Amino acid sequence: MSRRVVVTGLGVCAPNGVGIADFTYAMQNGKSGIRFQPKLEELNFGCQIAGEPLVKDNLVNRYFTPLQLRGLNASGIVYGVIAGLDAWKDAGLPLADNDTPDWDAGLVFGTGILGVDKFRESIHLVDEKNVRRLGSTTVLQTMASGISAYLGGLIGCGNQVTTNSSACTTGTEAILMAYDRIASGKSERMLAGSCSDSGPYVWGGFDAMRILPRNHNDNPTAASRPMSATASGFVPGSGAGALVLESLESAKARGAKIYAEVLGGAINSGGQRAEGSMTAPNNEAVQRCIIEAVQNAGISPSDIDAINGHLTATAKDAQEIENWCRALERSGGDFPYVNSFKGLFGHCLAAAGSIESVATILQFGHGQLFGNVNCEDVHPEIAERIDVSRIPTKTFSYDPKFIAKASFGFGDVNACVIFGKCND
Structure with a gap:
């Protein structure tokens, strides 16, 4: 096992x-x-x-x-x-x-x-x-x-x-x-x-x-x-x-402090087929990666409290939110809270996933979700799919149980990890 x-x-x-x-x-x-x-x-x-x-x-x-x-x-x-x-x-x-x-x-x-x-x-x-x-x-x-x-x-x-x-x-x-x-x-x-x-x-x-x-x-x-x-x-x-x-x-x-549990995840590629390319994601592959990550973690899509997306501040942000909606079968006010930390430190390229994962995990211990900056004017295509209240602009008190963190990279490659609050 x-x-x-x-x-x-x-x-x-x-x-x-x-x-x-x-x-x-x-x-x-x-x-x-x-x-x-x-x-x-x-x-x-x-x-x-x-x-x-x-x-x-x-x-x-x-x-x-x-x-x-x-x-x-x-x-x-x-x-x-x-x-x-x-x-x-x-x-x-x-x-x-x-x-x-x-x-x-x-x-x-x-x-x-x-x-x-x-x-x-x-x-x-x-x-x-x-x-x-x-x-x-x-x-x-x-x-x-x-x-x-x-x-x-x-x-x-x-x-x-x-x-x-x-x-x-x-x-x-x-x-x-x-x-x-x-x-x-x-x-x-x-x-x-x-x-x-x-x-x-x-x-x-x-x-x-x-x-x-x-x-x-x-x-x-x-x-x-x-x-x-x-x-x-x-x-x-x-x-x-x-x-x-x-x-x-x-x-x-050894009595170590525990920040969070890694429940599982998934890694895949869109093969640069269909709409996927060296610089653009294959949307089906992104959705499959999210779905498989949730399944591998042994939880339900409805369990996800928050998402830390890839969300780079490009034209692909709206499509990423659409992919999350389709993969989790959640939208409107039922969509998880979502944040992107790139508003605070940019896109750190190969370091992005690890820096953002550190920030994602810190939310468990502090009982908070960190806010999005520079996002008071939500993209209209995103606002059509999810309630803007799910995109917090300020840090607020919250007790997340499960957070999904994903990265989507050049070459049409994807990874999604599910972190959970550890009560053991």
Whole structure:
């Protein structure tokens, strides 16, 4: 039989808060992390705003040794290590000793584009025929699994240590991959999360596609407008989120605090068939993913109290709400409460699913649902399908039992995880 899996640790490095305390305050109070970026103006970007974590040097020094910091030029790795180690510490778990790894601990930590600034630096040195100046850490910083390698070594994981990459679905997929490993009895505890680099070399391609807002450079906090009639594109973001998943037996045996239970979920793809493409979802696949997630969690669609959607502030928001309505067979005033956190920190790409999952889970412990910002003018197609009261604009007291969190990514890939309040 499948074992029950719970969340016992959280860590985050987000544009609107580094560390759980600051992040929680920001989410509760609608504090935005989207800011004007002078470097984007200098490079003639149309969109000159972004969500980027504010990480001070003295904070970084707590997580890396001077030797590890030498030549370190990969912001995603910095974000991921901060979030990952914070989550491990929050769970009350020790680092393995120097002689033996923890055979029951592993991690799945995903990313999209990692070490892009290090790549640029390396290409320049190679082209200048200065290969010897690349340094011994270049490979670690530029390989996709660099983040899992860093964290696996720092923690001392002896179980599976790997990196996944599925565009915007990466973080949510990582959680479900870690969940499956524990539920099947192959591990007792797993660190799950994802990270994304900052900077123009990551965000430039999206600016070229003209899917980023260009009319809010002088008003950054109003730019990201999920589910709004005046949404004009997603604001790029970066950072990392991390969750410690653990078997319920292990958590109870050591008296760990439990944030929530991972009840199950589903991962699929639309195969870029029908209306699906590299950048657009196959609606049938999205609906099937949600339906299968609910079934896998062993609950009914009517049990879902709230949804944390993908909802990026693009033309696809209305279609996503339609897909939720069809999958859950709920609409109007019967629709669950729904929120999108991208209004506060933008679309953090590969890190989106994990950062948003951390925020989703925090709602259980605080007995709240966090509000949507910049959504006073609900998109008319959304207002036709669900009552606007289901889209709260302010944080309010609520005791959710079941929350569905979904991510839908480039390449027509989908993931939906069901979190539940744990009463054991």
